[in-house]
Amino acid sequence: MNNIIQNIIHKFFNNSQPSTDDILFKKWLLSPKNREEKDQAISEIWDSCQNETPDAFTLSELETFHRNNFLPGKRANFRSTIYKAVATILLPILGALFTWLILDTPQDTEQLIECFVPKGEKAKQIFLPDGSEVWVNAESILIYPNTFKGDTRTLFLNGEANFKVSRDKKKPFIVKTATLDIEALGTTFNVESYSNSPQTIATLEEGKIKVSTKDSIPHETILSPNEQFIYDRDTHSREINIVDAQSLSNWKEGQLYFKNAPFGKLVKTIERKYNVTILYDQEKYKNNKLTVKFDHDETIDEVLSILEGILQNMKYKKNNDIIFIN
Numbered sequence: 183m184n185n186i187i188q189n190i191i192h193k194f195f196n197n198s199q200p201s202t203d204d205i206l207f208k209k210w211l212l213s214p215k216n217r218e219e220k221d222q223a224i225s226e227i228w229d230s231c232q233n234e235t236p237d238a239f240t241l242s243e244l245e246t247f248h249r250n251n252f253l254p255g256k257r258a259n260f261r262s263t264i265y266k267a268v269a270t271i272l273l274p275i276l277g278a279l280f281t282w283l284i285l286d287t288p289q290d291t292e293q294l295i296e297c298f299v300p301k302g303e304k305a306k307q308i309f310l311p312d313g314s315e316v317w318v319n320a321e322s323i324l325i326y327p328n329t330f331k332g333d334t335r336t337l338f339l340n341g342e343a344n345f346k347v348s349r350d351k352k353k354p355f356i357v358k359t360a361t362l363d364i365e366a367l368g369t370t371f372n373v374e375s376y377s378n379s380p381q382t383i384a385t386l387e388e389g390k391i392k393v394s395t396k397d398s399i400p401h402e403t404i405l406s407p408n409e410q411f412i413y414d415r416d417t418h419s420r421e422i423n424i425v426d427a428q429s430l431s432n433w434k435e436g437q438l439y440f441k442n443a444p445f446g447k448l449v450k451t452i453e454r455k456y457n458v459t460i461l462y463d464q465e466k467y468k469n470n471k472l473t474v475k476f477d478h479d480e481t482i483d484e485v486l487s488i489l490e491g492i493l494q495n496m497k498y499k500k501n502n503d504i505i506f507i508n
Contacts, residue, residue, distance in 0.1 A: 297324045299341075302457020305434050310335075314355065315346040317434040320454045321376070342374040344431050347389075361415045365392040371405075372431045379450065380417075385410040387427040395420070429475075436478025438485075445470040448489075456482040462507035467493075 299306045301321040308316050311329050318324050322341020335355045347355045349368025357364045359375035361382045369389025375382040384393050386405040393411045395401045397418055403411055410425045429439045438455065440448055445467040449460045472492060476485050486498045486505065499506045 293328055294325050295328050297326075298322070300457075301454055304436065307434075310337075310348075312350060312353075312355075313348040317344040317431075319343065319433055339373055339375055340377055342372070342376070342433070344370075344372045344434055346370045361396055361413055362411075363394045363396070365394070366390070372427070376450075379447075380415050382413045382415070383410060385425060385427050385430055387431065438476040440475070441473045442471045443473070444468075445472065445493075448472060448474075452482070452485060456485075458482060458503045458505055460505045460507060467507075 297306065297308055297316075297318050299318045299320050299322050303320055305320065306318045308318065308324075310316060310326060312335055314335075316324065319342035322339070322343060324337060324339050324341075324343055326337040330353060333353060335350070335353050336358060337356070338358050340359070343357075345355070345357065345366070347366050347368050347370070351367055355366045355368075357373050359373065359382050360377065362373075362375065362384060364371065364373055364384050366389065369391055370387040371389075371391050372385040372387070373383070374385075384391065384405065386407055386409055388407055391405050393403045393405060393413075395413055395418075401420065403420070403422070405411055405422070408425055408427045410423045410427070410430075412421050412423065413419070425441065430441075432439050436455075438451060440451075445462075446464065449462065452458070453460055470493060472489075474488065474492065476488070480488075482505075483500075490496050490498065495508075497508045
């Protein structure tokens with residue numbers, strides 16, 4: 183039995199299982215059956231990845247995950263071996279979304295649909311069971327039920343998606359992220375919530391949405407069209423800006439539009455679209471904010487050349503999919 187369990191887990195982490203099996207694997211992994219064998223298999227994965235270092239948010243999420251999902255008395259063993267393994271390997275692969283999904287929803291996991299768009303791929307358009315239209319951006323995962331039962335239409339997002347919601351006053355439409363819940367009746371809005379970014383951003387194009395934080399003292403905000411709500415999980419700060427919401431959602435067509443955006447945000451977005459890794463001096467560029475637009479058909483070299491023209495003394499070199507900025 184031990185060898186079978188090890189093979190299943192190693193197969194998942196090597197990405198050699200069909201994508202349709204992902205949710206079933208996640209549910210099986212969390213079940214208490216054969217817990218010791220599962221712990222041992224994940225521990226072996228950790229031993230092969232000793233150089234990985236989890237960030238503070240991942241560790242915080244994992245503490246909540248352990249507190250809600252593992253049996254009393256397992257804590258010492260968990261912290262000594264499994265804690266590090268799951269923090270550095272399991273959450274980045276499954277996405278923090280999976281943790282929130284398990285903690286927040288009573289729905290049967292087998293009845294959920296997972297839409298995943300890898301880094302470097304074009305945005306994907308899907309239609310939900312209620313007819314709502316959703317565009318899912320690169321390096322994003324959206325999980326939703328195959329039918330909306332109960333009193334709400336609830337989805338789970340890690341990454342970025344744009345929603346055009348079919349109106350149903352009796353069933354509020356709710357998008358859950360790590361730090362915010364966004365509720366709408368019938369409207370068009372955008373949500374950006376990547377687990378590797380401290381900010382979660384909700385931007386309204388049409389209608390109205392209610393944005394609720396998940397702080398110890400929750401805060402609710404009603405947005406009007408062209409308002410953008412930004413929440414920072416590190417500082418717990420909130421701000422509302424007036425923006426051109428439609429332009430900001432042009433990523434659906436492959437365009438990249440930034441208005442007074444930090445250089446770091448540009449870098450992460452470019453990495454996501456072109457499936458590259460960009461190495462640069464964060465201290466040098468931390469005060470640079472840019473307003474720029476890139477068309478859908480521009481290559482990575484064209485994008486970097488434009489940035490060279492905007493930023494004085496910036497030069498770049500490429501080595502396959504690694505880009506160095508001086």
